[in-house]
Amino acid sequence: METTDFDVLVIGTGEGGTTAAQKCAKAGKRVAIVDVLPFGGTCALRGCDPKKVLIGAAETVARSRHMLGHGLDTAATVAWADLMRFKNSFTGKVPAGREASLQKAGIATYHGLARFTGPHAVRVGDQELRAKQFIIAAGARPRPLGIPGEELLVDSTAFLELAELPADLTLIGGGYIAFEFAHLVARCGVAARILHRGARPLEHFDADLVAHLVTASREAGIEVVLGTAVTGIEQEPGGRLRLRAESGGHAADYSAAMAVHAAGREPNLAALDLDRAGVAYGPAGVTVNEFLQSTSHPDVYAAGDAAASGLPLTPVAAKAAFVAASNLLKGNYTPVSYGAVPTTVFSHPPLAAVGLTEAEATRQGLKFTAKSELTTDWFTARRLREPVSAYKVLVEEGSGQVLGAHLLGPNADEVINLFAVAMHAKLPARELQKLVFAYPTSASDIVYML
Numbered sequence: 001m002e003t004t005d006f007d008v009l010v011i012g013t014g015e016g017g018t019t020a021a022q023k024c025a026k027a028g029k030r031v032a033i034v035d036v037l038p039f040g041g042t043c044a045l046r047g048c049d050p051k052k053v054l055i056g057a058a059e060t061v062a063r064s065r066h067m068l069g070h071g072l073d074t075a076a077t078v079a080w081a082d083l084m085r086f087k088n089s090f091t092g093k094v095p096a097g098r099e100a101s102l103q104k105a106g107i108a109t110y111h112g113l114a115r116f117t118g119p120h121a122v123r124v125g126d127q128e129l130r131a132k133q134f135i136i137a138a139g140a141r142p143r144p145l146g147i148p149g150e151e152l153l154v155d156s157t158a159f160l161e162l163a164e165l166p167a168d169l170t171l172i173g174g175g176y177i178a179f180e181f182a183h184l185v186a187r188c189g190v191a192a193r194i195l196h197r198g199a200r201p202l203e204h205f206d207a208d209l210v211a212h213l214v215t216a217s218r219e220a221g222i223e224v225v226l227g228t229a230v231t232g233i234e235q236e237p238g239g240r241l242r243l244r245a246e247s248g249g250h251a252a253d254y255s256a257a258m259a260v261h262a263a264g265r266e267p268n269l270a271a272l273d274l275d276r277a278g279v280a281y282g283p284a285g286v287t288v289n290e291f292l293q294s295t296s297h298p299d300v301y302a303a304g305d306a307a308a309s310g311l312p313l314t315p316v317a318a319k320a321a322f323v324a325a326s327n328l329l330k331g332n333y334t335p336v337s338y339g340a341v342p343t344t345v346f347s348h349p350p351l352a353a354v355g356l357t358e359a360e361a362t363r364q365g366l367k368f369t370a371k372s373e374l375t376t377d378w379f380t381a382r383r384l385r386e387p388v389s390a391y392k393v394l395v396e397e398g399s400g401q402v403l404g405a406h407l408l409g410p411n412a413d414e415v416i417n418l419f420a421v422a423m424h425a426k427l428p429a430r431e432l433q434k435l436v437f438a439y440p441t442s443a444s445d446i447v448y449m450l
């Protein structure tokens with residue numbers, strides 16, 4: 001077996017691993033990086049980017065449907081095979097491009113499953129890679145549901161590669177993936193259903209805005225079923241799936257041509273043999289301190305979805321990886337701080353949030369005013385005939401700081417970033433209100449939300 005020594009070995013080539021490896025190489029370290037899948041990670045190959053390309057077409061369909069009879073006489077339709085080709089024109093180039101840029105930075109690249117064999121050794125195929133320090137950026141995978149027949153579910157990766165869409169599709173779960181995929185396929189002429197076990201979906205978003213999104217989803221033809229946990233899946237003789245579920249103590253039954261796992265993800269640590277290296281971990285990922293250093297192995301750092309730190313989102317992974325690499329290189333001097341992280345559910349209309357929800361601010365005992373309105377009759381929504389649009393903004397009494405902003409409606413995914421800037425800069429709401437925004441834009445509505 002060939003043994004190779006490095007200063008730093010990075011596991012994972014997603015946003016986390018790539019950011020960390022590049023930073024370590026720039027500092028003059030001998031760096032290696034390994035991935036079992038094509039280089040590029042979830043966001044670029046199996047998540048955010050391909051999804052957003054598909055959703056771009058679905059948005060056009062949704063907008064054209066809303067404008068029918070109001071200046072448009074036909075609605076756009078999706079040509080799935082063409083759309084997939086377009087999507088593949090983005091993803092197809094990623095693996096070779098990512099590997100080339102890593103190699104250009106002097107980083108040694110390895111393909112295969114990495115498995116720790118000791119505190120400073122990892123095995124990849126028939127090679128042993130030894131390193132003084134490690135950065136684990138192994139990402140996440142769909143959480144096993146532990147129900148019979150779960151192997152019949154399609155996961156988000158397989159969904160984003162579908163050559164053809166089914167006539168109807170059921171999403172199991174009620175989070176980001178369920179709403180994004182349901183809104184996408186509904187605009188492709190597929191009968192979409194969301195089966196969510198909780199009383200309300202998208203639990204971490206503002207309850208009032210989520211209720212409006214559920215209304216908008218139903219108006220778009222999506223069946224949203226709440227309080228219903230799927231307990232088993234069977235294949236029927238004709239090829240359809242039978243989803244056995246439990247709802248309020250009663251058995252319920254659903255038939256689906258295809259069912260997608262949208263019920264959460266978990267850190268992808270099982271194959272790493274972390275016990276062999278003495279790296280502590282829990283259900284949220286590798287256990288790290290504020291410097292993103294393993295609490296049990298000082299030469300190991302972790303970042304992104306694989307670390308028990310921050311939300312499992314791409315910009316969070318990139319920030320964490322930068323901080324982890326800085327601390328690895330210079331000694332622990334930068335505690336990680338994510339600040340107010342904006343996030344969007346790319347449904348139509350999109351739902352976006354930054355900062356605290358009203359429920360969280362109340363739980364924390366903060367004194368604040370919450371301003372909230374349905375804005376369906378505001379110019380921004382009306383000119384697009386968007387059926388549901390709303391906002392809620394929380395402003396702290398005394399300091400006048402924005403504690404949280406929640407937007408549902410046209411361009412919410414972009415406007416939310418302005419609230420994030422204001423929160424980061426600690427700009428009081430009255431100062432934000434004084435800014436002059438280009439008109440008529442969705443951003444110019446901000447002054448009426450404060």
Ligand SMILES: Cc1cc2nc3c(=O)[nH]c(=O)nc-3n(C[C@H](O)[C@H](O)[C@H](O)COP(=O)(O)OP(=O)(O)OC[C@H]3O[C@@H](n4cnc5c(N)ncnc54)[C@H](O)[C@@H]3O)c2cc1C
Pocket residue numbers: 011012013014015016017034035036037038040041042043044046047048049051112113114115137138139140156177268271272303304305306312313314315317
């Ligand atoms: C469908 C979907 C849509 C999403 N949309 C968004 C979005 O719109 N916005 C957003 O901010 N976030 C989104 N996310 C989340 C985002 O993709 C992740 O938070 C982000 O990609 C995490 O980056 P990472 O570097 O931590 O891990 P990853 O990008 O997952 O990279 C980890 C890599 O490690 C490799 N690996 C794991 N274990 C091993 C091993 N033992 N040996 C070798 N290699 C290994 C994996 O193959 C993988 O390539 C989405 C996720 C999904 C699934």
Ligand SMILES: NC(=O)c1ccc[n+]([C@@H]2O[C@H](COP(=O)([O-])OP(=O)(O)OC[C@H]3O[C@@H](n4cnc5c(N)ncnc54)[C@H](O)[C@@H]3O)[C@@H](O)[C@H]2O)c1
Pocket residue numbers: 145172173174175176177178180195196197198201202203228229230261262263264265311312313343344345346
């Ligand atoms: N736009 C984005 O930023 C974006 C998009 C997609 C995914 N992501 C990331 O990927 C992660 C995973 O996405 P996700 O949508 O799978 O997870 P999620 O955590 O957003 O939602 C999963 C939902 O499924 C429900 N659920 C779990 N088990 C269930 C069961 N057996 N039956 C019915 N419902 C069940 C949960 O209560 C939860 O509401 C997200 O947490 C997010 O960080 C982000």
